[in-house]
Amino acid sequence: MAAKAPFEQRKKHIIELLKQGKLLVVNELAKKFNVSEMTIHRDLNKLQQQGHIERTYGGAVPAERMEFEFDFASRRASNQKAKKAIAQEALKFVQPGQRLILDTGTTTLELAYLLKDFENLTVITPSLAVASVLQFSSGIQTVLLGGIIRKGSPDLTGVVAEKVLDMFMVDIAFQGADGIGLNGELFNTDMRIAKVDQKMRKRANQTYVLCDSSKIGKIDFASNGSLAEVNALITDSGITPEQFQSLKKICSEIIVSKI
């Protein structure tokens, strides 16, 4: 780690770091390239003029970050630990080399965070949020379903999304749900997501529904099917014995996380 980097091989390297989503810090770069901090300052100023970066105090950030804004009203108070625990259980089913569908929703988003460092996976998702989390994971190929972008919503739905799903068969689909009736009926708040969820199950060898216990016994607007059609429900320990008994009649397996 000693030879001084000739010329502006550094720039190439720096731009590479940017593509990986890294933040640039002056003194780290100076050490990395074995040059003085002054040189890094000059490099960064040039890169700024070329429009690659924006300078910040102490370093630099990518010039143009495109970002999507979503409304996540629910996220705040609710059940984050439970969702994480559910995602952990779901993770146990994932093997390297598999192809997955990851549905929209905050619980499946937690699973996306856990999959980040996995090797050799293909993930198909209608969720821009999931795609954003996985975009820099070198071991994961992310396929975004197409479709209409709705303001404040992170997911792509509609005919396009359904058509694209028809192009693939995957090993496992991980779905969310906004409500599960005690008869095992699966609900979404949004009808369009319900349709996409139905289609997902048809394109996967196995389907797991990830749903925290607060939504069990809650019905919602759009029914997309029944727990009878899936391999397992994964939920948290907040599920009551009565709910468990009731759902067990319909669902072949119910996995309850520790938390």
Place this chain on the structure above:
Amino acid sequence: MAAKAPFEQRKKHIIELLKQGKLLVVNELAKKFNVSEMTIHRDLNKLQQQGHIERTYGGAVPAERMEFEFDFASRRASNQKAKKAIAQEALKFVQPGQRLILDTGTTTLELAYLLKDFENLTVITPSLAVASVLQFSSGIQTVLLGGIIRKGSPDLTGVVAEKVLDMFMVDIAFQGADGIGLNGELFNTDMRIAKVDQKMRKRANQTYVLCDSSKIGKIDFASNGSLAEVNALITDSGITPEQFQSLKKICSEIIVSKI
């Protein structure tokens, strides 16, 4: 875990924590980043002003809105005035009620900025950058092509994108180009984009190529067709008379912006 990180690094880290649903506590953050609590207070106040969080006594919670970023390296800086002028010319062809395809590229991205306040348009695009610009435009329905997300690249390509294009017919396609040969041949740096560009022309009644003059006479890797297939080339006044004459033989119309 000792080194102090500058603000931008802390900010990124804090936002990451937010996305994972952690609630922020001032003294924990101070320890985590090895800075004083005063600094964390200042950070959180800044983040509040930027709309990322809401402050609570002793810490902070996520705001309702959450942002997800896609990074891509682009130098919007180079030739930006020319690109803006080209986009202005392209804009003249757009009428309310139309359906458009907007290709990937920095010039078409400029056009997206101009379309933002248009009424009653449908825009189909393979570009996450274009989609992010248009996401909050109430008068525009944005359809994102599906496909594989490549690291550091803002566009969706591949079989999926092409299949989705087959689902639509539009009024106008606005394309970019990475190079145009003096024989009118259209080039892309990326083969996958070349294929998508070919398909776009088939699905549009009219096609316009938006390309700043610096790329005229430059050939690149992947040919996607010829100016003979399009309705017009829109470029800037940097085009030389020789280039103009040469391309005029092939292209039915060449529109030159003032700048």
Place this chain on the structure above:
DNA sequence: ACATACTTATAACAATTACTAACATTTTAT
């Protein structure tokens, strides 16, 4: 309810760290 103790937030100034500019030195190219 009120007052008390306790924690957290802000303000002002001091200390630290990062940035810029000018000049010296090294490296690269002709």
Place this chain on the structure above:
DNA sequence: ATAAAATGTTAGTAATTGTTATAAGTATGT
């Protein structure tokens, strides 16, 4: 070998961060 470009050094300036003191918010006990 010389000019040109790039890098390093130093000192001075600007921005951020830390410290202390004071204010404001929360929680408790009577």
